Amino acid sequence: MVEETSDQSTEKPAWQDPAAKPFIQIENVSKDFNGFIAVNKVSLDIYQGELFSILGASGCGKTTLLRILAGFERPTTGRILIDGMDMTNIPPYERPINMMFQSYAVFPHMTVEKNVAYGLKKEGIAKEQIQTRVAEMLELVQMTEFAKRKPHQLSGGQLQRVALARALVKKPKVLLLDEPLAALDKKLREHTQFELMNIQDQIGVTFVVVTHDQDEAMILSSRIVVMHKGELIQCGTPKEIYEYPINRYVADFFGTINLFEGNVSRVDDKTMEVECKEISTTVKALSSDTTRVNDQLTIAVRPEKISISKEAPEGEDLSILKGIVWDLGYYGKLSIYKVRTETGKVIQVSAQNRIRSAERVLEWDEEVYLSWDIQSSVVLTE
Amino acid sequence: MNRQRSTFLITVLCFGYAFLYIPIIMVMIYSFNDSRIVSVWGGFSFRWYLALLDNRQIIEAALLSLRIAFISATIATILGTLAGLALTRMGRFRGRILFTGMIVAPLVMPEVITGLSLLLLFVSLQDFIGWPGQRGATTIMIGHITFSMAYVAVIVQSRLMSMDQSLEEAAMDLGGRPFRVTIDITLPIIAPAMLSGWLLAFTLSLDDLVIASFVSGPGASTLPMWIYSKIRLGVTPDINALATIIITIVSIGVVIACWLMLRQEKQRQQDAQLAYKNNL
Numbered sequence: 001m002v003e004e005t006s007d008q009s010t011e012k013p014a015w016q017d018p019a020a021k022p023f024i025q026i027e028n029v030s031k032d033f034n035g036f037i038a039v040n041k042v043s044l045d046i047y048q049g050e051l052f053s054i055l056g057a058s059g060c061g062k063t064t065l066l067r068i069l070a071g072f073e074r075p076t077t078g079r080i081l082i083d084g085m086d087m088t089n090i091p092p093y094e095r096p097i098n099m100m101f102q103s104y105a106v107f108p109h110m111t112v113e114k115n116v117a118y119g120l121k122k123e124g125i126a127k128e129q130i131q132t133r134v135a136e137m138l139e140l141v142q143m144t145e146f147a148k149r150k151p152h153q154l155s156g157g158q159l160q161r162v163a164l165a166r167a168l169v170k171k172p173k174v175l176l177l178d179e180p181l182a183a184l185d186k187k188l189r190e191h192t193q194f195e196l197m198n199i200q201d202q203i204g205v206t207f208v209v210v211t212h213d214q215d216e217a218m219i220l221s222s223r224i225v226v227m228h229k230g231e232l233i234q235c236g237t238p239k240e241i242y243e244y245p246i247n248r249y250v251a252d253f254f255g256t257i258n259l260f261e262g263n264v265s266r267v268d269d270k271t272m273e274v275e276c277k278e279i280s281t282t283v284k285a286l287s288s289d290t291t292r293v294n295d296q297l298t299i300a301v302r303p304e305k306i307s308i309s310k311e312a313p314e315g316e317d318l319s320i321l322k323g324i325v326w327d328l329g330y331y332g333k334l335s336i337y338k339v340r341t342e343t344g345k346v347i348q349v350s351a352q353n354r355i356r357s358a359e360r361v362l363e364w365d366e367e368v369y370l371s372w373d374i375q376s377s378v379v380l381t382e
Numbered sequence: 383m384n385r386q387r388s389t390f391l392i393t394v395l396c397f398g399y400a401f402l403y404i405p406i407i408m409v410m411i412y413s414f415n416d417s418r419i420v421s422v423w424g425g426f427s428f429r430w431y432l433a434l435l436d437n438r439q440i441i442e443a444a445l446l447s448l449r450i451a452f453i454s455a456t457i458a459t460i461l462g463t464l465a466g467l468a469l470t471r472m473g474r475f476r477g478r479i480l481f482t483g484m485i486v487a488p489l490v491m492p493e494v495i496t497g498l499s500l501l502l503l504f505v506s507l508q509d510f511i512g513w514p515g516q517r518g519a520t521t522i523m524i525g526h527i528t529f530s531m532a533y534v535a536v537i538v539q540s541r542l543m544s545m546d547q548s549l550e551e552a553a554m555d556l557g558g559r560p561f562r563v564t565i566d567i568t569l570p571i572i573a574p575a576m577l578s579g580w581l582l583a584f585t586l587s588l589d590d591l592v593i594a595s596f597v598s599g600p601g602a603s604t605l606p607m608w609i610y611s612k613i614r615l616g617v618t619p620d621i622n623a624l625a626t627i628i629i630t631i632v633s634i635g636v637v638i639a640c641w642l643m644l645r646q647e648k649q650r651q652q653d654a655q656l657a658y659k660n661n662l
Contacts, residue, residue, distance in 0.1 A: 072554075092551070092554045093559055098556065103546055105548040105549045108571065119556030170556065
């Protein structure tokens with residue numbers, strides 16, 4: 001498996017290759033809990049070797065979807081295929097899938113070693129072989145010295161490694177991770193994030209991660225799917241989702257974004273102008289084939305895409321507006337400005353602090369110009 | 383917190399403890415009474431303890447009580463655990479609340495009613511199928527199982543409800559079939575609850591007079607039954623000696639249990655500290 005993944009990194013990613021066969025196929029899956037529809041007609045293809053994230057706020061159905069994949073919930077409608085085999089009615093103990101639980105679910109009455117060995121014992125593997133495989137796995141997660149410890153003698157980060165080792169030791173085709181980092185403190189999270197990616201890279205197993213943390217999803221994933229109220233909203237690479245969100249929900253869910261509603265006032269082949277009353281400005285954006293004059297839409301601009309300056313900037317493709325600095329915050333590597341326009345709308349701008357200076361470049365109540373390139377205006381039609 | 387302690391509170395406290403412990407202390411003191419008449423102090427002696435050893439009836443009754451308590455507690459623990467498992471792990475089914483209520487009903491049922499209904503059951507069973515023949519140790523055991531099983535079920539159920547269900551799911555995910563998962567994971571985790579259920583059932587059975595009196599036959603007398611029948615003929619000092627022995631055994635049991643719990647708690651704290659150090 002390892003060779004396959006290293007090949008893939010040089011080629012086109014699998015999801016862009018029409019000939020590639022998806023490894024996990026979720027076909028039109030719905031789950032109805034006594035009238036509450038937790039998952040609504042979800043179809044999704046996940047390819048071998050991916051680190052795929054399912055992202056959404058709590059209650060969006062992402063955990064239910066994961067539990068359907070693991071076999072703990074049976075879908076009301078639809079099918080699950082793994083490696084071409086229908087898994088819909090296969091019980092969890094017969095699926096080639098393992099899961100790392102949010103609570104880690106490390107068996108409290110067994111030592112670390114026995115926890116990791118449990119799955120192999122159930123497979124009926126010879127004792128010596130179990131020992132070597134457990135030792136290898138503990139080595140991989142750097143827990144060899146704690147092999148004889150009981151779970152209550154371990155810290156959260158160590159428990160997480162035990163859970164990971166236990167899930168991976170059976171060499172599953174797919175590893176499901178339910179909020180893998182939620183129970184760790186911030187510093188440990190960052191460390192573990194990269195470790196998870198390294199391990200995934202080493203063994204080449206397909207990871208499906210459920211998370212509510214968009215930063216985590218962005219750093220970890222090859223692709224992300226955003227869920228909301230049981231439905232899939234958008235699926236794509238972290239970059240696609242951040243830079244080209246398809247609607248307000250996704251735009252807003254991924255970091256901060258400024259939203260301006262408006263009407264299209266002029267369209268040509270490639271560009272358009274949108275009259276935004278909220279900020280009494282004409283915003284320039286790229287048009288699509290379906291854009292018509294008078295269409296109502298929302299323009300979204302990320303704070304880091306907006307330039308802030310004291311002098312009026314010049315440029316044909318810039319959208320420019322004027323405001324005063326209403327609030328500012330210094331965050332070390334960047335500063336965040338909240339700029340109030342004449343119409344009262346507050347726009348957030350973040351700028352890198354490239355010049356080392358103890359004095360502020362901009363002060364409160366200072367008059368400033370905001371501008372951004374035509375490329376940076378994200379058009380949301382919904 | 384160097385407040386003047388109120389005399390009133392101290393008096394009330396002393397009064398409360400006196401109310402609780404004076405009867406027990408009286409029994410213990412009079413067990414060493416040399417006099418044949420219970421209420422007259424005739425000097426210190428161990429004679430009633432020696433008399434107990436010679437009393438075959440008492441020893442037999444005590445052994446019977448222990449045997450009944452042991453067997454009925456064991457069976458009640460098995461049945462109660464099964465009931466607890468079914469009620470918590472079967473998911474939502476029609477009438478689950480009714481069944482949960484029905485399992486606790488014996489806890490609030492007056493013992494007289496339980497005893498009477500069991501007696502009626504045994505009598506009619508005798509008429510229909512010719513069993514249980516003579517009432518005695520077996521019928522007492524059955525009676526004790528019926529009510530102590532409810533206690534075990536409640537204790538096990540509450541432990542199961544607080545147990546992280548993902549432990550069982552994780553075991554299943556790793557390839558354990560549901561039955562194996564119950565044996566490998568669920569039972570070891572709820573074992574302490576089962577043990578305390580067993581202990582409770584054991585004590586309840588040892589303690590029971592009412593139900594045993596209803597369902598017992600001429601041949602079998604448990605210790606409480608024997609004591610009760612003796613007292614009806616007048617209290618003899620050897621009962622005091624017996625009571626003292628029982629109190630001593632129970633106290634030792636309680637002290638050991640406390641000591642074990644304290645040690646476990648200390649161990650847990652040390653482990654937590656160890657885990658914290660590892661974290662750094």
